[in-house]
Amino acid sequence: MSMVERIPRFGKTLGWALPEPEATPQVNTDFGKPILYLEDISVSFDGFKALNKLTLYIDDGELRCIIGPNGAGKTTMMDVITGKTRPDTGNVYFGQTIDLLKLSEYQIAQNGIGRKFQKPTVFEKLSVYENLELAMASDKNVWASLFFKLNSEQKVHIEQVLSIINLEAHHKKSAGLLSHGQKQWLEIGMLLMQNPRVLLVDEPVAGMTGEETEHTAELLTSLAGKHSVIVVEHDMAFVRSIAKKITVLHQGSVLAEGSMDQIQNDPRVVEVYLGE
Amino acid sequence: MLIQRLFLSDRGGMVVLGLLALLAIAVPILTLAVPEGSALHMSTYTVTLLGKFLCYALLALSLDMIWGYGGILSLGHGVFFGLGGYCMGMYLMRQIGKRGVYGNADLPDFMVFLNWSELPWYWAGFDSFPFALLMVVLAPGALALVFGWLAFRSRVTGVYLSIITQALTYALMLAFFRNEMGFGGNNGLTDFKDILGFPITADSTRVGIFLTTVLALAAAYVACRFVTASRFGRVVMAIRDAESRARFCGYQVESYKLWLFVFSAVLAGLSGALFVPQVGIINPGEFSPLNSIEQVIWVAVGGRGTLYGAVVGAFAVNYTKTWFTSAYPEAWLFALGTLFVLVTILLPKGLVGLLSRRATDEVKNP
Numbered sequence: 019m020s021m022v023e024r025i026p027r028f029g030k031t032l033g034w035a036l037p038e039p040e041a042t043p044q045v046n047t048d049f050g051k052p053i054l055y056l057e058d059i060s061v062s063f064d065g066f067k068a069l070n071k072l073t074l075y076i077d078d079g080e081l082r083c084i085i086g087p088n089g090a091g092k093t094t095m096m097d098v099i100t101g102k103t104r105p106d107t108g109n110v111y112f113g114q115t116i117d118l119l120k121l122s123e124y125q126i127a128q129n130g131i132g133r134k135f136q137k138p139t140v141f142e143k144l145s146v147y148e149n150l151e152l153a154m155a156s157d158k159n160v161w162a163s164l165f166f167k168l169n170s171e172q173k174v175h176i177e178q179v180l181s182i183i184n185l186e187a188h189h190k191k192s193a194g195l196l197s198h199g200q201k202q203w204l205e206i207g208m209l210l211m212q213n214p215r216v217l218l219v220d221e222p223v224a225g226m227t228g229e230e231t232e233h234t235a236e237l238l239t240s241l242a243g244k245h246s247v248i249v250v251e252h253d254m255a256f257v258r259s260i261a262k263k264i265t266v267l268h269q270g271s272v273l274a275e276g277s278m279d280q281i282q283n284d285p286r287v288v289e290v291y292l293g294e
Numbered sequence: 295m296l297i298q299r300l301f302l303s304d305r306g307g308m309v310v311l312g313l314l315a316l317l318a319i320a321v322p323i324l325t326l327a328v329p330e331g332s333a334l335h336m337s338t339y340t341v342t343l344l345g346k347f348l349c350y351a352l353l354a355l356s357l358d359m360i361w362g363y364g365g366i367l368s369l370g371h372g373v374f375f376g377l378g379g380y381c382m383g384m385y386l387m388r389q390i391g392k393r394g395v396y397g398n399a400d401l402p403d404f405m406v407f408l409n410w411s412e413l414p415w416y417w418a419g420f421d422s423f424p425f426a427l428l429m430v431v432l433a434p435g436a437l438a439l440v441f442g443w444l445a446f447r448s449r450v451t452g453v454y455l456s457i458i459t460q461a462l463t464y465a466l467m468l469a470f471f472r473n474e475m476g477f478g479g480n481n482g483l484t485d486f487k488d489i490l491g492f493p494i495t496a497d498s499t500r501v502g503i504f505l506t507t508v509l510a511l512a513a514a515y516v517a518c519r520f521v522t523a524s525r526f527g528r529v530v531m532a533i534r535d536a537e538s539r540a541r542f543c544g545y546q547v548e549s550y551k552l553w554l555f556v557f558s559a560v561l562a563g564l565s566g567a568l569f570v571p572q573v574g575i576i577n578p579g580e581f582s583p584l585n586s587i588e589q590v591i592w593v594a595v596g597g598r599g600t601l602y603g604a605v606v607g608a609f610a611v612n613y614t615k616t617w618f619t620s621a622y623p624e625a626w627l628f629a630l631g632t633l634f635v636l637v638t639i640l641l642p643k644g645l646v647g648l649l650s651r652r653a654t655d656e657v658k659n660p
Contacts, residue, residue, distance in 0.1 A: 100542060127544035139539040141532040152525070152532055153543045160546075160553050166525035212543065 053078040053246050054099065054216055059108035060270075061094055068094040069105065070270035076216065081242035083257045084250045086267035087290060092250045093136070095267070096218050100133050101126045112216070128158065132214035136221045138201035142194030146185050146204055149193050150176050153208035176211070182237070183207035199230040206237065216246045223256050235259045266290070300519045306602035306646060307519055311512055317344070318508045322501050338500050342572050345504045347612050349569040352511050354592045354604035355518055356561035361590070362598030363522055364554045365534030366451075370459030371562050372586035373466050374434035376576070378563030380470075381433055383483035383576040384417060385426035386494070390487050403485070404478045414476045423490060427567075434563030435556050442555040446548040451537075460583050467581035482577025489571050500572070507568045511605075514561055518601050521557065530554055591634045597644025606645055 054076040061069040069091045076082055086092055097103035098110060101123040110118040118126055127133075141149050154172060156162075168176075180186045183203040188196065193204055202222060209217050222238065223231040231253075239260050241247050251257050257264065257278070264281050266273045274284045281287055301308050321344065324336035353375050360366050392399040396406040401413060419425040441462065445455055473479040492499040521527050533540045533547050541547050570576045579585070588611075596607020611633070618626045641647055 102538075122546075123541045124544050124546045127542050133542045135539070139536045141535045141539065143531055143535050144528060148528055152528055152540075152545075155544075158544050158546070160526065160549055163525040163529055164521070208543065 051078060052076060053113055054248075055109065055111040056095070056099070057109045057111075059095075059098055059105045059110065061091075061098060061103060061105045067270050069098070072108070072267075072271050074265060074272060076246050076248060078215075078246055079243050081239065081247045081249070081260060081262055083261040083264045084248060084267060085252070085254075085257060085264060086273070089269075090267040091270040092267055093220065094270075096133065096220060096248075096250065099126075099216075099218060100131060124158070127212065127214075128155075130213070130215035131218065132209040132212045132216070133218045134202075134205050134209055134220055134222065136224065138198065138205050140193040140196075140201050140204050140208070142192065144193060145190050146180070146193055146196070147176065147189040149204055150179055150207055150211050153211040155211065155213045179207045179210050182210065184233070199226045202226060202230075202234070203237075206234075210241075214245060216248065217241065219247060219249045221251055222249060223251065223253055231256055296520075297516060300516065300523055304519060304602070306600060306649075307515060310515060310602045310605050314508050314512045314515075317348075318505055321504060325497060325501055338497050341500050341504050343616065345500075345507050345572045346569065347609050348504075348507045348511050349565045349572070350589075350592065350612050351605040351608040352507075352514055352565035352568070353562055353589055354596065354608035355511075355514055355601060356558045356565065357589055357593045358598055358601055358604035359518055359521070359561070360555055360558040361593060362600070362604070363527060363534065364530050364551060364558075366551065366555065367453075367456045367590065368459045368555075368558075368586075369456045369583070369590060370461075370463035370586050371558075371589055372581055372583075373459075373463045374438065374559040374562035375566035375569070375589075376463075376466070376470075376578075376580040377434045377437065378430045378566030379570040379576040379580060380477060380483065380566075381420075381426055381429040381563070382567035382570045383486075384420040384429075384477075385423060386486040386489060386571060387483050388417075388421045389489065390485065393487050394485070402478070402483075404473075404481065405476070408473055410476075417476070430563050430567040431560050434559040434566075438556045438559030439552070442552045446551045446555075449548075460586065463581050463586050464583050467578050467583075470578035470581060478577070480578060482575055482579075483570075484575040484577075486571065486574055494571060494574070503568070503571050507572070510564060510568055514564070515601065515605075518561075522601065526550070588630065591630060593644075595633060595637050595644055597641075597646040600644075600646055603644050603646040610645060 052075040054074075056072060056074040059069050059072040060067065068089075072091065072095065074095075084092055084095070094103060098105050099118065101118065101121060104119065112118050112126075112129060112131065116129060118131075121129065141152065144152070151168065151172075154175065156166070156172070177186075180189055183206060185196075185200060185204060185207065188200070193201065196204060202225075206219070206222065209219075219238065223234050226234060235256060238247055238249060249257075249260070261278055263276065264278060265275045266281060266284075266287050268290050273290060274281055274287050276284075301311075321336060321341060324334055325338065325341055328335045353371065356374075357368065357371050360368050360371075387402045390402065394403040394406075396403055398406045401410060405413070420429070445458060450458065469475055470477050470482075471480050477483065486494050488494050489499065489503070492502070522530075529540065529545055529550055532543075533545070533550060537547055540550075566576075566580070592607040592611045593604045594607070595611050596605065597603030611630070614629070614633075615626060618629055622629075637644060
């Protein structure tokens with residue numbers, strides 16, 4: 019990892035010094051600029067405001083942790099980005115030109131936004147290898163899938179990801195037979211196969227052992243730079259180990275944003291987390 | 295070879311195709327070549343019965359595609375079977391010509407009886423066999439396309455979808471019972487004379503239709519195997535197991551479900567079309583909700599998600615039914631219900647699960 023990448027603040031000013039991220043063909047943005055724009059997003063469910071004028075920018079290639087008490091709107095925010103929930107007001111832009119509010123879930127995914135669920139969700143009856151193959155970025159319409167064949171480049175890609183997520187030995191196993199932590203990794207592997215520009219990761223270390231958590235922290239940090247990674251997590255020790263910039267959500271809007279130290283010393287954050 | 299590749303990992307399918315080939319050779323010989331007095335002679339009754347079972351097997355195959363692989367429980371597949379059957383029935387009605395009771399060359403008997411003066415527009419074209427065949431595919435396919443589009447687009451899933459399909463078949467049954475619909479009301483279409491110029495009751499014609507059915511089932515099996523072994527098949531299974539995951543992987547879930555549903559409906563329509571010339575009648579009873587539920591039981595008994603399991607189930611249940619309804623006619627529905635409950639509790643993978651239990655154990659502990 020180069021020096022420039024290590025210092026995220028420099029990402030904006032010294033962006034030119036960084037290696038070009040592997041761009042997916044659909045997206046064309048300048049590195050270092052925000053890649054995801056959420057502006058004035060409000061969502062209400064039966065009168066309850068899950069998101070209240072939320073404004074948030076995610077830079078290209080950054081690793082951002084989002085924390086907040088239960089009901090702060092973290093999952094709703096992810097639902098809005100991935101098209102599962104439509105906001106009542108506001109704008110969501112991906113890069114300079116792609117209006118995510120006009121796209122449906124599968125189009126958003128094809129455009130390069132991947133999502134990992136809170137509960138590990140893999141295709142249980144299919145093998146690990148098939149799980150990765152299905153997630154791979156490729157022509158995903160009905161007719162193309164009927165006559166689809168893996169080429170050697172794609173096979174290499176799958177094998178690379180298998181080794182990144184430490185599941186080479188299990189590639190023939192049904193995904194349903196994996197341990198909880200392995201399923202979490204498989205799901206992250208599936209995200210990698212999609213080769214997304216932005217990864218949304220919801221509670222990646224829930225239910226993982228200490229060692230697995232450490233490995234996941236390494237994995238996520240290594241992904242930043244090539245991809246923007248947004249992590250929602252409750253485990254503060256984990257957040258501390260990976261976070262460079264943290265956003266605290268509270269009652270549907272941003273309460274504070276900054277480094278771990280800044281966040282911890284912010285009296286408003288302390289109040290929300292610890293009470294009066 | 296494509297077929298070789300497809301069946302490499304499908305031993306059950308190879309057995310099914312082998313047995314079909316055996317039937318295709320043995321049945322014509324036993325029926326036509328072996329003299330009637332011989333103990334080996336096969337009566338046309340048996341040929342027709344076997345042919346019926348083959349049609350049911352094809353119908354079970356179509357249900358297995360949508361339920362076993364797609365996880366969409368259709369409790370109304372009798373609709374597509376019935377529509378295919380009615381299209382074939384309309385062709386056969388037009389072949390009767392002047393030989394009807396009323397001797398009217400332009401109108402089927404039931405229309406004369408209703409004092410209709412001319413053929414309704416939707417009967418136009420059914421004099422032609424190719425047109426009828428086209429409709430056998432198009433009518434169920436189009437209904438599935440419209441119904442599926444509406445249902446899947448609104449993200450109707452699970453038990454709600456099953457209930458709607460059940461309502462669909464019930465609605466069509468009521469509609470087809472009405473004389474004004476122009477499909478013969480509760481009598482349906484019957485008294486067929488010939489098909490493609492051959493007398494429909496002749497032994498050689500029956501064997502011909504039987505062979506066509508064997509071929510159709512074999513071709514459909516290969517087609518289903520091709521679809522399930524393709525990436526499309528894996529996507530469909532992925533949707534079955536984790537729909538939202540598939541969606542966030544970038545698959546347009548609705549259109550996968552829709553085309554699977556249409557494919558399945560077309561297969562069901564074909565089975566109906568092959569069924570009608572063999573049993574000699576099609577009536578609204580085929581749309582009865584009970585029929586559709588029975589079809590689901592065939593697949594459950596055989597074992598879903600394997601294709602050959604559906605074929606085994608259709609044969610096993612219908613053979614039992616034939617025997618039961620002649621020995622204890624009143625008890626059949628109770629027996630069927632009991633069978634369904636027992637299979638669900640004791641054999642969640644169906645009959646073929648018994649055979650493949652060892653094979654799956656090996657996969658689990660490599």
